[in-house]
Amino acid sequence: MNFTQQLLVPFLYALSWNPTASSEQTCAIDSAPTEYSLPSLPYAYDALAPYISSQIMTLHHSKHHQTYVTNLNKALSLESSLTESADIPTRIANQQAIKFNGGGHINHSLFWKSLVPASSPHADTSNAPNLAKALNADFGGLEKFKDKFSAALLGIQGSGWGWLVKGVENGKLDIVTTKDQDPVEAKYVPILGVDMWEHAYYLQYLNGKADYVKNIWNIINWNEAEVRFEGGRADVFQVLQSKI
Amino acid sequence: MSTTLLRTTGFRSALRAAAPSTSARCAGLAGATFTRGKATLPDLPYDYGALEPAISGKIMELHHSKHHATYVNSLNSFSEQMGAARDSENVAAQIALQPLINFHGGGHLNHTLFWENLAPKSQGGGGAPSGELARAIEGHWGGLGKLQEEMNKALAGIQGSGWAWVVQDAQTGALGVKTYANQDPVVGQFRPILGIDAWEHAYYLQYENRKAEYFKAIWDVVNWKAAEKRYK
Numbered sequence: 001m002n003f004t005q006q007l008l009v010p011f012l013y014a015l016s017w018n019p020t021a022s023s024e025q026t027c028a029i030d031s032a033p034t035e036y037s038l039p040s041l042p043y044a045y046d047a048l049a050p051y052i053s054s055q056i057m058t059l060h061h062s063k064h065h066q067t068y069v070t071n072l073n074k075a076l077s078l079e080s081s082l083t084e085s086a087d088i089p090t091r092i093a094n095q096q097a098i099k100f101n102g103g104g105h106i107n108h109s110l111f112w113k114s115l116v117p118a119s120s121p122h123a124d125t126s127n128a129p130n131l132a133k134a135l136n137a138d139f140g141g142l143e144k145f146k147d148k149f150s151a152a153l154l155g156i157q158g159s160g161w162g163w164l165v166k167g168v169e170n171g172k173l174d175i176v177t178t179k180d181q182d183p184v185e186a187k188y189v190p191i192l193g194v195d196m197w198e199h200a201y202y203l204q205y206l207n208g209k210a211d212y213v214k215n216i217w218n219i220i221n222w223n224e225a226e227v228r229f230e231g232g233r234a235d236v237f238q239v240l241q242s243k244i
Numbered sequence: 245m246s247t248t249l250l251r252t253t254g255f256r257s258a259l260r261a262a263a264p265s266t267s268a269r270c271a272g273l274a275g276a277t278f279t280r281g282k283a284t285l286p287d288l289p290y291d292y293g294a295l296e297p298a299i300s301g302k303i304m305e306l307h308h309s310k311h312h313a314t315y316v317n318s319l320n321s322f323s324e325q326m327g328a329a330r331d332s333e334n335v336a337a338q339i340a341l342q343p344l345i346n347f348h349g350g351g352h353l354n355h356t357l358f359w360e361n362l363a364p365k366s367q368g369g370g371g372a373p374s375g376e377l378a379r380a381i382e383g384h385w386g387g388l389g390k391l392q393e394e395m396n397k398a399l400a401g402i403q404g405s406g407w408a409w410v411v412q413d414a415q416t417g418a419l420g421v422k423t424y425a426n427q428d429p430v431v432g433q434f435r436p437i438l439g440i441d442a443w444e445h446a447y448y449l450q451y452e453n454r455k456a457e458y459f460k461a462i463w464d465v466v467n468w469k470a471a472e473k474r475y476k
Contacts, residue, residue, distance in 0.1 A: 063453040100403045157347045158426035159404035159444075180404035198405075198444035199453065207310040207445065 035073045038066050039109055047117040051215040053204045061112070064199055068104030068181070075101055103181035107161055110193050110236070116221035123219060128226035131191070134166075138173040149175055149194075150213045156196045164192040166229060189236055191228045192220065282320045283352055285313045286359065294364035298461040300450045308359065311445055315351030315427070322348060350427035354407055354439060357430075361438050363467035373468040377437070377475040384419045394421045395440065396459045402442045410438040412475060438471045 041061055046054035075097040082091050116122045125132060125142060132142060139145035145164075152175050153162040160179045165188035167174065176188065184190040194216060201212035228236050288308055293301030322344045329337035363369035372388050373381060385391040391410065398408040398421050406425045411434035413420065422434065423442075430436035440462055447458035 059452055067453070096403075157343075158406070199448060202445060202448045203452075206306055206449075207314070 035076075036069050036105060038062075038069050039112070041112055043115075043117055048115060048219050051118065051219050052115075052201075056199075056201065056203050059203075060108075060195075060200060065105070065108040068101045068108065071097065072101035072105050099183075100181050103178075103183040106183045106237070107178075107181055107193060107195070110190055111195050113224050114192050114194075114221055115216075115219050116224070118218045120221075122221045122223035125222050127223040128229070131222070131226050131229040134173050134229065146217060150210075152177055153194055153196050153213050154210060159197045161196060162194050163188075163190050164225075165190055168233065186233070189228060189231070189233050192225050282323075283316050285309075285316050286356055288359050290362075290364050290367060294366075295362060295369070295465045298465045299362075299447075299458075303445075303447065303449050306449075307355075307441075307446060312352070312355040315348045315355065318348040319345070319352050346429070347427050350429035353429045353431075354427055354441070357436055358439050358441055361467050361470045362462075362465050363470070364465060367467075368469055369465040369467055370463065371468060373472055375472055377468070377472045380419055380475065391421075392463055396456070398423050399440060399442045399459045400456060405443045407442060408440050409434075409436050410471070411435060412437055417476075435474065435476070437474050438466065 038061070041057070045057040045061070048057060075094055078094050079091070079098065082094065085091065121127070135142050135145045139148060149162060149164060156162065156177050156179075158179065160177055160182075162175065162177050163184050165174050165176055165184055166172070168187050168189060173191070174188070176184065178184060184193075194213070196209070201209060205212040285308070288304070291301075292304040292308070295304060322341055326338060326341045326345060329341060372378065378388075381388055381391050385394065395408055395410065402408065402423050402425075404425065406423055406428075408421060408423045409430050411420055411422050411430055412418070414433055414435050419437070420434075422430075424430065430439070440459070442455070442459075444455075447455060451458040
């Protein structure tokens with residue numbers, strides 16, 4: 001564990017991971033930042049079944065995502081109260097809390113919109129004609145892209161995400177993986193993200209994560225993917241403007 | 245499933261099996277935990293359901309027979325590839341294989357140590373350490389409760405998958421708590437004394453997102469005798 005992490009561990013615990021912890025650090029001050037809130041799912045919890053169970057969706061959205069939002073707001077509030085502070089170690093530790101919880105909020109917000117019930121017209125790849133052309137050019141076709149993307153997802157060691165991204169500068173498609181809740185780097189536009197944390201599939205698929213990866217192709221929102229492909233980062237991250 | 249504590253010997257030999265240089269002469273030790281230098285899945289020294297209610301039988305069965313088994317199989321596969329890369333003096337391939345050996349070899353080491361440092365209450369699980377380890381914990385933390393508090397904070401603070409360990413600095417002999425990402429093993433400067441798995445697969449079927457409850461409950465099945473043997 002490095003110095004920053006050592007500082008961070010007790011801090012995070014006291015701040016947020018202990019469900020019985022007091023909320024004294026969240027006291028409102030005049031300069032407090034606006035708060036983020038949990039975005040509503042664009043479909044019912046059971047709408048992605050049988051590919052992702054209602055139980056998984058309920059916990060994933062109402063508990064896991066909510067916790068990232070709650071802890072992001074706490075970290076932002078703390079950052080705001082520390083701006084005049086000379087307590088540099090605490091401020092550095094808090095940067096990591098913002099990255100982790102902010103990343104968790106960004107990634108899950110993008111993920112929900114990347115998925116759609118299998119019965120929806122948007123689950124059909126014909127909704128993404130321009131993206132399909134680019135996948136042909138950069139991967140040799142949709143099926144080859146799926147194979148490569150699936151392999152990348154299954155190669156993640158530990159918790160993380162797999163993403164189809166578009167280069168901001170060159171517009172080229174690529175596959176990247178990010179560890180834990182690291183968000184996609186600023187040089188990319190995220191087109192499609194898949195959560196490979198165990199909490200995303202374990203209650204239904206247990207250790208059979210290859211089946212989760214295989215099944216998720218049935219519930220990809222290709223309409224959303226096309227919109228993101230055609231747009232830039234500002235368009236994609238509009239999903240995060242769910243501030244109070 | 246065997247419940248004999250003699251399996252401890254088997255665990256140790258399984259650990260050595262991960263090191264190619266010692267695997268050959270270890271072959272044939274008690275427990276038959278590997279053959280021809282290959283790592284094999286060690287038997288649990290208790291039944292899958294024996295750690296209930298702290299850890300459910302279903303979690304233990306999947307964790308041991310599926311997750312740990314996959315680390316063992318992958319370690320053997322990548323070790324074989326590493327051997328071939330060495331034979332052909334392919335340095336690039338050897339370097340590319342190192343993270344895979346670290347991950348799957350670490351997964352094998354960590355889980356082997358984990359099974360050993362847990363025990364049902366009927367086999368001494370829970371309670372408190374004794375002897376020199378107890379004195380060292382008292383000296384460093386001022387009591388077992390403080391150590392548990394620090395471990396649980398470390399576990400709760402892991403961002404993603406990983407482990408928390410009570411470790412001993414091999415040079416100074418001092419105890420401490422450290423977290424390791426993913427399956428990074430406790431090797432080198434630090435000696436593993438007691439490890440707790442904070443991967444979601446270790447608790448999710450029973451505790452879902454309430455991981456703090458798992459971290460609290462697991463102390464009921466910690467095998468302090470195993471920890472005492474590791475402390476030097």
